Amino acid sequence: MRRLFLPLTLLALIVLALQIHPSYGQSGTQLLQEFTIGDSNSTKFPSVAAHNQTVYIGSGVSANNSGETTDAMIWSMNEQATSAGSRFSIGSALGKTDYSSVAVATGSDGVVFAAWSSINERRIFMSRRDPSSGVWSTRQEVTAADFPIFPQVAVVGNNQAFIIWQGVNTYLSLKIWNQTTNSWSPVYNTTQKTYSTAPAIRAGSGGHVGIGFTTKDLQAAVAIWTGNGLSTEILTSAGNAADTGVAVDSTGKFYAAWRSLGSGIFYAERQAANSWASAQFATGSGKGAVNVVVDAGGTVHLGWISEISGSLRGYYSYRQSGQSSFVTAAATSATVLFNSRLAVSSGGAYAHLVAENFAVGPQKIEYARFRGGTPLVTATPKIAGGTEVIKGATSVSVTFENPQGSPASMIWRWNAAPTEAVNDSGGWQSFATTKTINVPTAVLDAASCLKPSTLYVQLRNASQVTGLVVSDSVIFDTGVTAFVTMINPYSMDRPTTFTPLANELGDFSTDGGASDGHPGYTREQQIYIGIQGVNECGGLKTVAIGRTSTSFGTPMTITNNLFSNVQPVPGTFPVGSNQVWIKVTDGVGNEKTYNTTITYDPNIPSFGGGSFTATSNPNATILTALNFSNVLVTDDYPGRHFWGVWLANSRTNNPTNTALVWYPVEAPGTTNSFTIQNWSLLGGLKASDISTGTYYVFARMLDGAGNPVPEAAIMVATVNLSELTYPKIHLPIVVR
Amino acid sequence: MKRSSRFPLMMSLVVGVLVLGGLGLVLTQTPQGAAQTPAPLVTYPDFPPTPTVGPNPTAPAGLASSNVLFQSAFADTRALAEWQFVDQTYVIADLAAAWEVANGRLVQVGSGAARNPSSNEAAALVGAETWRDYTIRTSFYDEYNGVVGLIARYQGTEPTQSSYYRVRLFSTEHQVSPKVVLEKVVDGVSTTLAETKTAGFSPRTWHTLALSVQGANVQVQLDGQVLVAAQDTNPLPNGRAGLFTYAIGGIFFDDVAVTTP
Numbered sequence: 001m002r003r004l005f006l007p008l009t010l011l012a013l014i015v016l017a018l019q020i021h022p023s024y025g026q027s028g029t030q031l032l033q034e035f036t037i038g039d040s041n042s043t044k045f046p047s048v049a050a051h052n053q054t055v056y057i058g059s060g061v062s063a064n065n066s067g068e069t070t071d072a073m074i075w076s077m078n079e080q081a082t083s084a085g086s087r088f089s090i091g092s093a094l095g096k097t098d099y100s101s102v103a104v105a106t107g108s109d110g111v112v113f114a115a116w117s118s119i120n121e122r123r124i125f126m127s128r129r130d131p132s133s134g135v136w137s138t139r140q141e142v143t144a145a146d147f148p149i150f151p152q153v154a155v156v157g158n159n160q161a162f163i164i165w166q167g168v169n170t171y172l173s174l175k176i177w178n179q180t181t182n183s184w185s186p187v188y189n190t191t192q193k194t195y196s197t198a199p200a201i202r203a204g205s206g207g208h209v210g211i212g213f214t215t216k217d218l219q220a221a222v223a224i225w226t227g228n229g230l231s232t233e234i235l236t237s238a239g240n241a242a243d244t245g246v247a248v249d250s251t252g253k254f255y256a257a258w259r260s261l262g263s264g265i266f267y268a269e270r271q272a273a274n275s276w277a278s279a280q281f282a283t284g285s286g287k288g289a290v291n292v293v294v295d296a297g298g299t300v301h302l303g304w305i306s307e308i309s310g311s312l313r314g315y316y317s318y319r320q321s322g323q324s325s326f327v328t329a330a331a332t333s334a335t336v337l338f339n340s341r342l343a344v345s346s347g348g349a350y351a352h353l354v355a356e357n358f359a360v361g362p363q364k365i366e367y368a369r370f371r372g373g374t375p376l377v378t379a380t381p382k383i384a385g386g387t388e389v390i391k392g393a394t395s396v397s398v399t400f401e402n403p404q405g406s407p408a409s410m411i412w413r414w415n416a417a418p419t420e421a422v423n424d425s426g427g428w429q430s431f432a433t434t435k436t437i438n439v440p441t442a443v444l445d446a447a448s449c450l451k452p453s454t455l456y457v458q459l460r461n462a463s464q465v466t467g468l469v470v471s472d473s474v475i476f477d478t479g480v481t482a483f484v485t486m487i488n489p490y491s492m493d494r495p496t497t498f499t500p501l502a503n504e505l506g507d508f509s510t511d512g513g514a515s516d517g518h519p520g521y522t523r524e525q526q527i528y529i530g531i532q533g534v535n536e537c538g539g540l541k542t543v544a545i546g547r548t549s550t551s552f553g554t555p556m557t558i559t560n561n562l563f564s565n566v567q568p569v570p571g572t573f574p575v576g577s578n579q580v581w582i583k584v585t586d587g588v589g590n591e592k593t594y595n596t597t598i599t600y601d602p603n604i605p606s607f608g609g610g611s612f613t614a615t616s617n618p619n620a621t622i623l624t625a626l627n628f629s630n631v632l633v634t635d636d637y638p639g640r641h642f643w644g645v646w647l648a649n650s651r652t653n654n655p656t657n658t659a660l661v662w663y664p665v666e667a668p669g670t671t672n673s674f675t676i677q678n679w680s681l682l683g684g685l686k687a688s689d690i691s692t693g694t695y696y697v698f699a700r701m702l703d704g705a706g707n708p709v710p711e712a713a714i715m716v717a718t719v720n721l722s723e724l725t726y727p728k729i730h731l732p733i734v735v736r
Numbered sequence: 737m738k739r740s741s742r743f744p745l746m747m748s749l750v751v752g753v754l755v756l757g758g759l760g761l762v763l764t765q766t767p768q769g770a771a772q773t774p775a776p777l778v779t780y781p782d783f784p785p786t787p788t789v790g791p792n793p794t795a796p797a798g799l800a801s802s803n804v805l806f807q808s809a810f811a812d813t814r815a816l817a818e819w820q821f822v823d824q825t826y827v828i829a830d831l832a833a834a835w836e837v838a839n840g841r842l843v844q845v846g847s848g849a850a851r852n853p854s855s856n857e858a859a860a861l862v863g864a865e866t867w868r869d870y871t872i873r874t875s876f877y878d879e880y881n882g883v884v885g886l887i888a889r890y891q892g893t894e895p896t897q898s899s900y901y902r903v904r905l906f907s908t909e910h911q912v913s914p915k916v917v918l919e920k921v922v923d924g925v926s927t928t929l930a931e932t933k934t935a936g937f938s939p940r941t942w943h944t945l946a947l948s949v950q951g952a953n954v955q956v957q958l959d960g961q962v963l964v965a966a967q968d969t970n971p972l973p974n975g976r977a978g979l980f981t982y983a984i985g986g987i988f989f990d991d992v993a994v995t996t997p
Contacts, residue, residue, distance in 0.1 A: 044855070096826065098854060147828070168828050196830030197852055218849060242850035261850060267777060280776045287846075287853055302778075309783040310940060312880050312986070317778045326778040336880045336909075338853040338984065356853075358882065358984055361912025363855065 028327040029316055032350070033369040034334065036357055037075060037084045040365040041065055045101035045150065045198050046354040048367075050345035051110045052406040053079045053462060055352050058102035058114050059365055060093045067362060069093050069100035072116040072125070074136070079345040079352070084367060090127045091139030095119030099149045101198070107131075107155035108205070113177075115142060115151040115163045124148045124165050126177060131158075142175055143187070149196070152211075154203040162209050162225070164201050166194045172213050172223065174230060190223050190232050192216070197242050198289060198339065204248035205296060205402070212246030212256055220244040220258035220266075233274050241266070243286070245302075249294040257302055259286030265304050267292070282315070282329065284308045288339035288355070295348030296404035297321045297376025303342030303353045311335040314353050316342070316370040332368045335359060346461050347375030347405020377405035377459050377467030379433070383474040389537050391588040392444045392478030398437050398455065405467060407431045407459035414443045417456045417469045431459060439476070447476035449537030477538035480584050480592035482561075485530035487519035488598070489566040490706045492664075494528040516664035517706035518643050521599045525573040526566050527580055533561030538588035546581045547571045549593050555585070575600050576636075601636060601705035607713030608632030610672070614679070614697045614717040620727040624719055626676040626697065628667070635703040640672050646700040646708050649681050651689045655698040655714040660684065664702060681719060695719045792875045792990050793942045793959075803996040805870055806862055806977070810990060813837045822895040823983070824857035833858030833983035842992070844881065846985035853984035861890055861978040863994055872977040873946040874992045878939045881987035882910035885980030886947035888954070889972040897924040899972055902980055903947050903956045905963070908936040918956055918964045920972065929954060929966035947977075950997070 040046070042062035049056045056076050060069035071089040093100045099119035106112050110131035117124050124142040129135065142151070142163050151165040159179035166172050172194045176185035192215045199213035209225035215234070220241035223230040235244070235256055244258040254270040265286050268278035281290075284306030293301040298321035305314050314332040319325065332353070340355035349372050357366035379400035384390045400407075409428040411418045418425065424440055437455065447453050452473040460466040487493055490513065513523050533540045542555035543563055553570050556563070569580055577599050585591040610631030617623040626647070633642040644667045648660040661684030667674050681695045699715040700708045808815050815837050823833050830848040833856055837843070847854035867889070876884050885904040892898025904917045915936035918929045937943050937958060946957040955965040977994045981987050 042855075098827075098831065098856075149828075168830070195850060196828055196848065197850055214850065239849075242852070264776070279774060282776050282778045282780070284780070306780075307880075307986075308780055308786075310786040310879050311783070315780065328779050328781060331781055331783075336882060336984075336986075358853070358855075358880075358982075359910055361906070361910060 029318060029330045029351070029370050029372065031330050031332065031368060032371055033080070033082060034332055035083060035367055036334070036360060037365040037367060039087050040073070042067055042069065042097045042362045043356055043365045044069075044097040044363075045339050046341060046356065046365045047101070047103040048341050048343045048352050048354045049104045049106045049112065050079065050343040050352060051106035051112070053345060054110075055079050055081075055343065055345060056104045056106065056112055057084065057354055057365065057367065058104035058116070060097060060100040060102050060116060061087065062097065062362065063089070065362075067097070069095055069097045072102045072114065072127075072139075074102075074104065074114060079350050079369070088136070090114055090136045091116070091125055093118045093125075094121060099147070101150060103152045105153040105155045105161070107158035109158040111155065111158050111179075113153050113155055113161040115153040115161070117149050117151050117165065119147070119149065122146065122148065124151045124163065126153075126161065126163060128161070128179065142177075143173070145173075150198040152199055152201045154201040154209060156203045156207050156209060162201055162203060164199060164211055166196065166199060166213075168196060169193060169216070172199060172211065174211070174225075188230055190221075190230050192221060192232050195242065200245045200289060200291070202247045202293070204252060204294075205250045206252050208248045208252045208254070210246040210248050210254045212244035212258070214242045214244055218242055218261060220256065222246050222254060222256050222270075224254065233270075233276070235268055235276050235278065236266075243289045245290045245292045247292040247294045247300070249298055250296060255292050255294055255300060257281060257290040257292040257304070259290050259304070265290055265306065267302065281326075282306060287312055287337075289341060291340060291342035293342055293344050293351075295344050295373070295376065297348060297373075299348045299373040299376075301342060301344050301348065301351050301372060302326070303340055303351065305337050305340050305355060312337050314340050314355050314366070314368055316351050316353055316368075318348070318351070318373045320373040321376070330370050332366065334366045334368075337366055344372055345406065346465070347377055348372045349375035349405065349461065349465055375405040375461065375465055375467075377407050377461045377465055378470055379403035379407055379459060381455060381457050381470055381472040383455060383472045386472075387474065389449075389475040389477050389588055391538070391590055392447060392476040393439065394441075394444075395436050395438050396474070397434060398472070399434050400431070403431075403433060405459075405465070406461045407467070408462040410435070410457055410459050412437060412455060412457045414440060414456070415454055418458055428460070444476055444478055447478055449475055449477065449535045475537045477536075477586060477588045477590060479590050480540070480586050481534050481536050482540060482584055482592070483532045483534050484582070484584070484594045485528065486580060486582065486594065486596035486598070487528050488517050488522045488705065489524060489526045489528040490515055490517050490522070491519045491528065492516040493519055494530060495564050512708070514646050514662070514664035514702050514706035514708060516644070516666070517702065518637070518704035520597065521601050521637070521643075521704035521706075523600075523602050523705035523707050525600065526568050527598055528566050529563065529582060531558060531563040531584060536561055536586055538586035538590060540584060541587050542585045544583045545570055546583065547579060549581055549595065552581070552583045555583075558584075573600055575602065599636075599704065601703060601707065603636070604707050605633050605635035605637070605642065605701065605703040605709050607701060607709040608634060610715065612699055612715055612717050614695075614719045616719050616721060617678070619725070621721050621723060621725045622681050623678045623727065624681055624697070626679050626699070626717065627673075628675070628699070629673045631672045631701060633701045633703070633709065637704040639670060641703070642667060642701045643704040644702045645676070646702055647676075647679065648698045649684050650696045650698065651685070651693070653696050653716065655716060656711055660698065662700070664706065681721070690724070692721050692723060695721060787940045789877055790942060793944050805867060805994040805996060807991075807993040808842075810837045810840050810842045815842070818862060820861045822859050822861060824859055824895045826896060827854070827856050831856065831983075835860060838988075841988040841990045842979070843988040844981050844983065844985055847983045851985065854982075856983040857980070858983040859887055859895070859978045859980050861887065861976045862992070863976040865891055865975050867976060867994070868974040869950045870977065870994050870996050871946050871948040872992070872994045873944060874979060875942055875944050875990045877942050877988055878907055878937065879986040880939070881981055881984055882907040882939070883982045884937065884945060884987060886945055886956075887976075887978035887980050888947050888949045889975035890978055891972065891975040899923055900975060900978075901929075901947070901949060901954050901972060903945075903964070904980065905945065905956075905958065906936050907939045909939055910936070916956065916963050918954060918966055920968060922972075929968060930964040932964055935963055
């Protein structure tokens, strides 16, 4: 039996483990702060919004304690404040508190829009807080209607305020303010009449907008902005629901929550058009709005008021992005709360719930702050605005797009994730959406076109919550890398095909000279320039020619990393040795100069004597060895004063025949006597000329620039072939 | 031989453990029938259980009378027909105060069909405008409303322009002062006849409240004790009796009686 103990124990443990429910590793939420805003007398339907670390609360307030609303009030405070601070009136709001409510919403750059009803004036008004100056605009009329109530607002981007309101026994209305064009859209309406309870509106970062409302026959409904109207989707049966909250995430997915008129809070996620997956979210009798918020990281937050154990408290819970369950709700300590609204800050790290507190008289705003989910503290780095290749430099400008979770500081490192111990930033630095970041020399030294350099950045918020490491890569092009040729334009070393530059191409007409010569000589005031980019990641851009290292002519465009052309040399070009410079630039602004020395020699050399013989190869009679003896040439070309020889074949002894085909051949050796091996007697001849008999070989000496000696100095040698034999190639026998 | 005799034993134990484990899985993981309601997605923190609503209090001896003008124990929903429910401030139709009879009590359930909480002043009136000297008494139990009151000698058809005596009494948990206000409303304009800052009623327990009008004398009793009293030199002549609260729900009434001395 002892031998059975181990396997049986293991089996039992496996079975037991299968029965243990998974834990999701969520840390839960808790009430962090709660207070009653003392100067919010007679509040109804208070509103809350947040941007980064700032929380804005809006409400109609009876400033004279008359019991009726007198002002649209705003409070702003830090997300961790212990009091709301001073209130600020953004305009008059006159009338019964239930019908003179204020809504606030924030935009992507911190702009705040407020919309409120002033029921005695039968109008909805709007005001905008400029994110730079912090100044609220004077109130602007949104609409005048029979009984406009329950305004709500959402901001798309930073310049479009979607303002909705309801009436009595009528349709929900939407009007859009465009801050950029300073204009209003037409009024859009739902196709369903509304029940008189406050709706909700949310905008996602992708520009999607959803409106949660209650239909006249008490159904939870979501109206989705289509770009030119509202498309309403019904989520429940009639007589069943009220106070629909709505949210939309960055991908455009919609979420909704509502309270059942029986009991319970319900939650739904939109699967497709008119298809929602819903479930009971919580028990208890809900009171007022059920709020749902999806933060940038995808964490879903819900805030609501429910009657539990005989008390009306505010509750908050969240489902962390990537998790499948909601954490146990946390509650306010205050009771007798109604009509809550919810916002999150610092990427969802904090949730702010406001509600009417009816335990005080007259009722005031109850504010509660809860610990939210693990925030997504992040931003998308873009080196040099997202350019793939940039000039190598000791610093780069990095922009951080779409910052989430209110990043406050940052740490970075090149080519590896930073740690507090190892980084290139000198520890944590303050965060900015545009940051100049140093590039260590070692990074530049290691950079190449084939190996991008990657900047790894980690952000954290003011609460020291650290986000994931984000990165962006860039290729540092640290210089022009090109293969450059600057030679005799008649050199055979140059390509025969030029890159397109016909209008700038120098005169290259036949001038009686040879089509080859020493690369460092030229008989024209021109030079051949060949440029080929070699692993040039920025791409070669221009080339300019000059005579010094500092002065160049008009740059010419290089396309496809290739330049091949003959160009006139600028400036004075005296006979003799000359310096020629070019400056090459690449696409990211690197530049590099190259230079060469080339000798201008337009002068014809003179011939002082010499001879040569042609000896046929017995194994291939058409090949000959040309033996030159004591060739004397006078020229500036150094050494023996000639570079090579111009050769032509003929079947007649007429060296001035213009039909001759002349081939330049560099003379081997360094002395005045030399041998050119394997000269083919058939080169340049027509097929009809090929037969046994006498062959004439003409030779005309050339200087370095390809200038030939005068025609009178043409030497001649003869070969008499009794038979024509050709070179043979003996291939190896292949045996399978 | 020893080895072969152990093998069946080991196999039996293994099979036994697997069967028991599988049974455990079935019992713990399988839904208990197709009709089972899925658990809500979120749970609440632990709170003390909802207080139990005890039995209605008996009428104090001082309020007992054989001359009953009206009484109702709200035995069923037909009891609602005897009452007129009015909002004493302007409301839109969807936010009109809502009243129900449930569990043998008259319950204020908020406003409108959606039962939203509203700060409307809500009244339930009964009787005739000819009623003059009488006492209206009720038992009430407040869960979270915080405000209870009674009305006497109510006259008028437009709630915001009517005339009546009214006592408003606040919960001890309600942060408001004064706690008791006895007022005279004439054509919708209120004048305080008497008030007290110290008293109030404790929530989540039964109380009896009575408002008596005798000629120029107006008196309020809570649980048989006089709270406030006033003498009106220009008394309202007569009118209906009524109950008062806010339309935020969370309060119920029972054993309402209107008696004469």
